[in-house]
Amino acid sequence: MxxxxxxxxxxxxxxxxxxxxxxxxxxxxxxxxxxxxxxxxxxxxxxxxxxxxxxxxxxxxxxxxxxxxxxxxxxxxxxxxxxxxxxxxxxxxxxxxxxxxxxxxxxxxxxxxxxxxxxxxxxxxxxxxxxxxxxxxxxxxKLFLPGVRGLRRLLDDGFFGRVLSVRGEFGYWVFEGDRQPAQRPSWNYRAQDGGGITGDMFPHWEYLLRELFGPVRSVQAHMATHIPRRWDEKGVPYEATADDAAYGIFELEGGAVAQFNSSWAVRVHRDELLELQVDGTEGSAVAGLRGCRVQHRTDTPRPVWDPDVPCTEDFRGQWRQVPDGEACGNxxxxxxxxxxxxxxxxxxWRWDLFAGARGVRLAELARRSSAEGRRLPVPRDAPRELP
The missing domain is CATH 3.40.50.720 (NAD(P)-binding Rossmann-like Domain)
Structure with missing residues (x-):
């Protein structure tokens, strides 16, 4: 051999x-x-x-x-x-x-x-x-995570019907570094060193949306620096010049709308640090890093809005877990x-440097959208630069 x-x-x-x-x-x-x-x-x-x-x-x-x-x-x-x-x-x-x-x-x-x-x-x-x-x-x-692979199988099987919307929630609280050590390096919060959650995470959202639901055709975003003062690895305070939160709305080819909240200044009240909810005409799914839960049209309850009485429905219990379809390692x-x-x-192989450039482009357009306060179109790629 x-x-x-x-x-x-x-x-x-x-x-x-x-x-x-x-x-x-x-x-x-x-x-x-x-x-x-x-x-x-x-x-x-x-x-x-x-x-x-x-x-x-x-x-x-x-x-x-x-x-x-x-x-x-x-x-x-x-x-x-x-x-x-x-x-x-x-x-x-x-x-x-x-x-x-x-x-x-x-x-x-x-x-x-x-x-x-x-x-x-x-x-x-x-x-x-x-x-x-x-x-x-x-x-x-992210394309190789068990939860996302579960979404891929559902899409391939036509589970959702026509996809209407995608909602992503990502983030956790990164400590400032004074009373408790930060979980991320200090350069992440300095724009002059290439930091910022938009540059870090929007490339992820670009390939996830493209591979699962279709290319992004427009973006409207708002960036924020919620925590303006942090402490570095030596305990020295510094001004945080990079965004630690970014809120984006994306129109996808085909008409579906995606929205992602990305934040290092949010406390987690969800099952995983990243969750994607996909809603379609025939069914919905919520996928995390590891698991994926679904609710089909035939199982969808009929909630009635009545704020004057306690809600007795177990909404989370009305979803079922998607079985693991394949062994997924790291x-x-x-x-x-x-x-x-x-x-x-x-x-x-299709995840080349042109794919990487598309992610950088989306982050760049998001920053510009935030600065200008308007929605921006996302250009189509030249044929030679597609995988």
Whole structure:
């Protein structure tokens, strides 16, 4: 049996997401499972090369997981011909330059979103990768979550009839950092460092809406900085210049309307940190990260508005759980496997840097909509830039 070592330069693994989801639960997990088996019997063995600015933290991670290679010299790693894939989970402000270097070095590139600080930069990266002939991808992990996969099955089966609306609720309370440590890095709340919930989450909403219900054709948004003062990792107060909440209404191709509330200044009163409610002519569903519940037209109750008497209906109890249709592992790991199959063997793949650019564009239009106080159209993509 043939085995191929796929050396992956992983930049940004000292951060929470890069460490937990991408390094440990994806790349190392795939390696521990024995690698990825291709149709011809070849096994791909992912081998991470840790890259970053903090040598001490990289060394500690390498020792913890028994990894032989780490470096603070990105240029040297990219010059190594044995490294075939570059992955980036750095802060957004550092990503575009590093991706350009990796593409110029002929590496296949895979990265977190947003792919760049603005749409022009994101689109330029996608075109650069296309013209260089390297394979490229962007993380779109929400598509691989069990709850979202449940929604996909319902849509494929025609459960909803005509989809009328989608309502998304995402967020949780991120502590300010004075009395309790913040759960997110301080750069997330500084616009000058690429922070803001609009740039972080609207790319997610773009691909979820596109893949499940259709492309976004217009956006109207309002951004807010609800918590103007926070404390950084050293306990030093700073002014929060980035948005910590964003409220968006999206018109979709076909006429359905979607609305998303995204906030790091909200206390959770729902089953999961992300919930999507889909309402259609024949049925409705509420999906979270893990579960999905439905109510068909034939099971829909007939509530009567009467504010003068207590409500006795158990509305939540009137929905039924959708059985798990397939075993779902870690969403990041599932997409990593697909990308490595694509990068090495050319297997089908559609979540490329052009998809990443569409997410950046939606966030950019949302910021402009908020600043100008009006609804904005979302342009259609050029045919060569669609997957």
């Amino acid at each position: 043939t085995s191929i070592d796929v050396r992956i330069a992983m930049n940004g693994v000292t951060g929470r997401m890069g460490h937990r989801q991408h390094l440990v639960r994806s790349v190392l997990a795939l390696r521990e499972e024995g690698g990825i088996r291709l149709a011809d019997g070849t096994t791909l063995r992912p081998e991470p090369v840790l890259v970053g600015r903090d040598g001490a933290r990289l060394r500690e991670l390498a020792e913890r997981y028994g990894l032989a290679h780490w470096s603070t010299d990105l240029d040297a790693v990219l010059a190594d011909p044995s490294v075939t894939v570059y992955f980036d989970a750095q802060a957004t402000c550092a990503r575009e330059e590093a991706l350009r270097k990796a593409i110029a070095a002929g590496k296949h590139v895979y990265c977190e979103k947003p792919t760049a600080a603005d749409h022009a930069g994101a689109l330029a990266l996608a075109r650069l990768a296309r013209d260089a002939g390297v394979r490229h991808g962007v993380v779109q992990d 969403a990041f790991k599932a997409q990593w496997e697909l990308f490595l199959r694509h990068a090495v063997a050319g297997e089908p």
